[in-house]
Amino acid sequence: MTKTLSSLLMLILTWTCVANAQTESTDPVTRSITRLAQDAIERGDCPGVVILAADSKTVRHCVVLGNQQSQPHVVPMGRDTLFDLASITKPVATATAIALLQQQGKLSDSDPISKHLPEFTGQGKSQITVKQCLLHTSGLTPDNELSDYSDDQEQNWDNVCRLPLRSAPGSTFAYSDVGFIVLGKLIQRVSGMEQQAFVAQHLYQPLKMADTQFNPPAEFKTRIAPTAPAGESWIHGRVHDPRAFRMRGVAGHAGLFSTADDLVLLGRELIAASKGQGKVFEKATVQRMFQPVKLDRGSRSSGWDHSSPYSSNRGNSLSDAAVGHGGFTGTVLWIDPEKDLIYVFLSSRMHPDGKGAINRHAGKIATLIGDNW
Template identity: 45%
Template sequence: MMKSRTYVRCWMALVAGVCLCVSSQLLAAPPKLSVVDPADVGMDAKRLAEIDRIVEEGLARGNMPGAVVLVGRHGGIAFRKAYGQKQLEPEKAPMTIDTVFDMASITKPMATATSVMKLIEEGKLGLDDPVSKYIPEFAANGKDVITIRDLLTHQSGLIADNSINDYAGTPEESYKKIAALPFKEPHRSKFIYSDVNFITLGRIVEVVSGQDVNKFARATFYEPLGMSETGYLPDDDLKKRAAPTEKRNDAWMQGEVHDPRAYRLEGVAGHAGLFSTVQDIAVYAQMMLNGGEYGGVRVLKPETVKLMTTPNPLPGGRGVRGLGWDMRTGYSINRGDRLSDKAFGHGGFTGTVLWIDPELDLFFVFLSNRVHPNGKGSVNQLAGRIASTIGLSITDAEVPGKVLTGLDVLRRDRFEPLKGRKIGLITNQTGIASDWTNEVKLLHEAKELELKVLFSPEHGFQGKLDQSNIGNSKDEATGLPVFSLYGETRSPTTESLAGLDTIVFDIQDIGARFYTYPSTMANAMQAAAKHGLKFVVLDRPNPINGADVEGPVLDEGKQTFIGFHTLPIRHGMTVGELALMYKEEKGLTLDLQIIKCEGWKRGDYFDATGLPWVNPSPNMRNLSEALLYPGVGMVEYTNVSVGRGTDRPFELFGAPWLDAVKFAAALNAAKLEGVRFMPVKFTPTAAKFPKQECQGVDIIVTDRLKLKPVRLGLTLVQVLRRDYPNDWKPDGLEKLLLNQAALDALLAGKTPLDVEAANEEALTGFLRRRQSFLIY
């Protein structure tokens, strides 16, 4: 009997042990993502290594004390690295992979919005329910119309941040003051990125679930996914690993929320307060890419993730957002320009960035404490450059098909957008379809419309003239009059517009601010607005890509025909996108329609489009010259030759008084990426120094993906100013630079990097403005 009992006890213990083992396996957290060979996930390691250069440049400029960067793709980590210092004061401490960061506004999607979506999934919240259903006092001042969706997409009309004095009491008192707020703008009339929206959402999570957003998100998402280093109010061990931000009450904030409103809400709020590490965020990002599941643990349904990341158009056409996520708005400059239209992400005030791209099966994490030690760092533009580099590193992306220009699309669609219209067409020799068919012939023969007159820009209708005053003419093929917009007038006259109801613009631009075709378009847009005419742009690709943006931003008040708007020298936009910007920022009341290209991606250069090259102007003869033009062309109003009058304009640069060998050596010593300089002699036949032998350089592009043409131009100026102070005359430099601070810095002997650093705030402002008008 004893033996039998002993046997039973042993058997029960064995069964219990097995059950415990199985239970432990079932409850065990999923493993973290592993670092893999980039090639195994379709990425180029050499391209990814360029992230080092971008970050080191940012560290040198003081953009941040340090950073951690991680790139994930196809379920693995292709790149992960820590840079610089996590702490500069009171003493230095190195940045490490496991540094804990104050995520700031990434709290909004990663904690609050994800929690809200879970409650919607469970049927405890309705996306289009009024907020007052859950917080009755919120209905004050007519706010009963505001819905959960409005808060998630920042269309509530509420103020961005209410007074810090509203948070002087208990959290309950603070929530009551938020509920009593009036509208800042009419409901759904304007996109206002608002912390108030997400503080309110955090409160709703607490009301509906019975747990604050900290406890709910931890129990529902972070713990099941094994994200043990993610949450509000980090414990002492995590605090020790945290990157400090600034001082509060003479003590460094380390593991203590930086945001003052979240701090007064006892560290837990819907808009800020979350802390995390790069490895934990990688798990979260992979869960989103997997449709709500990671490592066998499902925390959201696929349809919930889809709903959360579906684009919601914003009022006034000012971009799109997901539910809690940014997609394309003025806040998206940290996404770069080579992610797909399906990408969603967010940034945080402290210097944090997360972007997730389902189409590319990729995510990108950039974590810094850019506010340490003095709040003056800036990382959004830098993070955007890293994101663009990551996009370039993808090797297994689908090969793009042939690009259709706006004209190709118009013809394919049988001219439907112009049906019944009386047209005035602004074009030149670049107005051809992808099969070389002449645009004037196409529109003249189209029965759906009536082409009545033609307009020509600089260089004339055939693009062969290089003079400052071009007269009117006639198109011999059709007999139509050609009114010059580069002669006695640079805008269509009332007489030339007689009998028209539509102006169509179709000219190939090259992507530099001082190329005048977009100025011609802008003048014509103003004339169309004045006369009540429709304006249609047949868009074409930016040949030097629509991703890279560079150079001093034109100073307000210095607009000219060769500098029509406050753009950087290389703007990274198509003429269609510029038209949208001109209409909005010039306040034009205009019926504007953009017929988009199809198949073009922002990172594509012209040779990836399959489209035929036609010289846009007499001295723009190939893609290399177009790429060099924003930098080399910048200097051409000074006493140098940029190769006009030779067969290699903008690839040759020199003057009779230069020493070619010395000049080439000085330029090569600058170690500009993507370009080399070879000493040469050449003799222009026209333009500057006709029939005079010049010494100078042959500019050879070795890697266009690394080349920064405007930095090249700034380096030309630096070397000329330093080595040829008596020969080089800077008079005329301002004519195209149109930025006083940059001009003063260059004439004072500052380096190109100094000029770029001084321009960073203005360039960041432009990038933010630009986001709303991007259509590719």
Template identity: 45%
Template structure:
């Protein structure tokens, strides 16, 4: 990696802090299995009191829940022969039928071409997941399955339910047993402990209470903090462990996925004109947080709270950007910053070493 990378990242981050794009962030970069950059900037809260950001801060990962938890769980269940990507969803969720939904496949949910709405009404979740699930099963489609890319939280809520039915374990328990514990990710999961909550970023104020270690996403919050689309909390160090396990799975059968399963998950799929992996982004309308000079093999995802993870197997590179840009007023904006940092990191790999 080029030696000036750190100075360039710091300059970009300080500019964003001064422009109130976020209260603070943690940036981590790994190359060829080694952490080459890990730095905290700014604050993890500014209301109701100021607390500095630290590298061990716990973050609300928001939609990074989708690939790290839900999609990874689905792919493990595919390996185990318990889920077929091309089977109709109704095979696993018999209640999910009517209005043309019977033809939607698991794979179509994974690449967001199911035809489902992005989100159904928040009031549908007021009485918890069971009633919300019944309402989802009664939804009409907005387009024919496979015909249109429409990023959908609803689709990943259903995938979380498929994990539960196929594994006979709730999503959070399955992920803890089959993803986090085998990798030693002891500070990752849903509904973090009081000790982890104390180290968590503060996000939004809800009914005069500042959320800290309680999921920001209102639907996940109404589902008890566990959902297929949001709810995960983690730290930079733990996420680097996960990313390295994904890179290691290219050539060895590790704790996460077999090589052929990883290849299936992370290759390019045509999502009605967007390029997606299974649960991952590659090049789509949501790729502003992607490094422009990353290779075509790169895959990643972002989260509404201001989180982003990109893994480039061709460059053997991991770029992790974690912030709480929704604090204190929901007006922060970090996708461009995350993308710029990804570009700087990829360029540092591609450039000839300085003499």
């Protein structure tokens, strides 16, 4: 009888996680994750969080805690909440698209950007390669002036093409949104499709990532976590990044929305592909994308972080093979092929007052998970 009741309890706990209920787990690691997440909420660093730690077959730890929205009214957090991923767009929508175009034989890492975008020249920019943009060693400025962007998309691109270099291409690491805006344009030109259409057709649809998209339709709004204050309201249902917003919500550096479960699906595909068992990616494609490159400030791979000044959210117990990325809005994704571990931490740290900070919390949780994997 006791064994039956125990099995029933575990079934209920598993079911409630799937159904978005917030409940206390009997698993000691999950309970420890919950305590750390609760600390982040109580400190005002985020209103709520969805945390998944999964391997290739199962979700081992699921924590759905707090609120999706705290003002002007409360909406409880759900496992199916969509988040503005911010810079996680870079690996999930841009680096992956570049990798697929390479797999199709349409690009190579060593190609100068100007080979495919001949207008992208002048002031040394003709020598910038695809790989340098992916590694943030292009020499391009981190961000150009917001006034360079408007609803005139052709003018936006002309303004990017006129930017001077900050340093010689390949000489130093300097995290650059502009470099990924250039890659977004490259995807469009080489594929002959808008970036959002290319990744949807070639990546998200085959992997059944049904919630991953730019510019979510209005019917998704009730499931989307709002971000920063905007006048007397909050940014809700549209991209937070101001440059991506002026680029109509689609850019190589920001704009993607997704759920924790969709990111697990992507992580599983990339881990499977690294072993030659992918549905979308070939083994060589993922090996090339994940190959770490030592830089003057840590190491990165093509569109992904390894160990750099931006890695505080990875903790200290993932393997050297782990790749990941964070997003300004409070989002974290790490994929560790060696440990067969996918770690997703999604929050909306900018809500409600724009003052939250989650990297320290995410890093502690990553360490806890890695130590007990």
